[in-house]
Amino acid sequence: AQSVTQPDIHITVSEGASLELRCNYSYGATPYLFWYVQSPGQGLQLLLKYFSGDTLVQGIKGFEAEFKRSQSSFNLRKPSVHWSDAAEYFCAEPAGGTSYGKLTFGQGTILTVHP
Amino acid sequence: DTGVSQDPRHKITKRGQNVTFRCDPISEHNRLYWYRQTLGQGPEFLTYFQNEAQLEKSRLLSDRFSAERPKGSFSTLEIQRTEQGDSAMYLCASSFPGGQGLPSSYNEQFFGPGTRLTVL
Numbered sequence: 001a002q003s004v005t006q007p008d009i010h011i012t013v014s015e016g017a018s019l020e021l022r023c024n025y026s027y028g029a030t031p032y033l034f035w036y037v038q039s040p041g042q043g044l045q046l047l048l049k050y051f052s053g054d055t056l057v058q059g060i061k062g063f064e065a066e067f068k069r070s071q072s073s074f075n076l077r078k079p080s081v082h083w084s085d086a087a088e089y090f091c092a093e094p095a096g097g098t099s100y101g102k103l104t105f106g107q108g109t110i111l112t113v114h115p
Numbered sequence: 116d117t118g119v120s121q122d123p124r125h126k127i128t129k130r131g132q133n134v135t136f137r138c139d140p141i142s143e144h145n146r147l148y149w150y151r152q153t154l155g156q157g158p159e160f161l162t163y164f165q166n167e168a169q170l171e172k173s174r175l176l177s178d179r180f181s182a183e184r185p186k187g188s189f190s191t192l193e194i195q196r197t198e199q200g201d202s203a204m205y206l207c208a209s210s211f212p213g214g215q216g217l218p219s220s221y222n223e224q225f226f227g228p229g230t231r232l233t234v235l
Contacts, residue, residue: 043226090157101222102148105157
């Protein structure tokens with residue numbers, strides 16, 4: 001069955017430190033991949049998406065993600081974390097076999113930022 | 116505000132009661148999705164509408180759940196005879212159909228703030 005795995009449930013970093021959140025996908029010769037962020041009490045906001053082409057994708061808020069087919073990974077990175085980045089992050093891909101894009105999400109990674 | 120809105124934001128109910136949630140998508144979006152998110156998990160797909168047609172329902176959507184989108188605009192999700200296991204965040208999202216030669220799967224889904232349901 002198709003799945004998206006986020007191995008890290010909770011990550012803590014210091015403000016100003018670099019960040020990498022891991023995501024592994026299991027479906028698709030040409031996967032479409034998304035990273036969403038969810039702040040407490042808020043809906044999900046799209047950070048970035050990958051369809052094809054350049055494997056390094058730039059997103060909003062200074063985030064980027066790198067698609068690595070050989071590792072089935074789409075890790076999210078940020079060179080310098082801000083306190084406002086504390087939130088929960090979800091990797092997602094469209095469920096296989098559909099044309100309308102229902103999403104399968106990973107279980108999420110909670111990011112805590114220490115001052 | 117042109118984002119996706121959901122009402123109510125919070126709902127506390129007693130087991131066995133019926134509840135109804137509303138979602139207003141972005142006006143030009145014809146696709147609407149419902150997801151459920153439980154604590155510590157990512158959202159799980161419940162159902163999908165294209166215009167007024169409900170095209171898919173997840174097996175998570177038991178017979179106690181019903182969703183409608185009567186005029187292809189707002190949508191409602193009703194849960195009858197609520198159970199404690201129904202406690203969750205219910206998220207609504209909307210999107211454009213495919214365009215610019217890209218498949219629909221590529222299109223961003225815009226999410227509402229969710230309705231948090233607590234069943235006592």
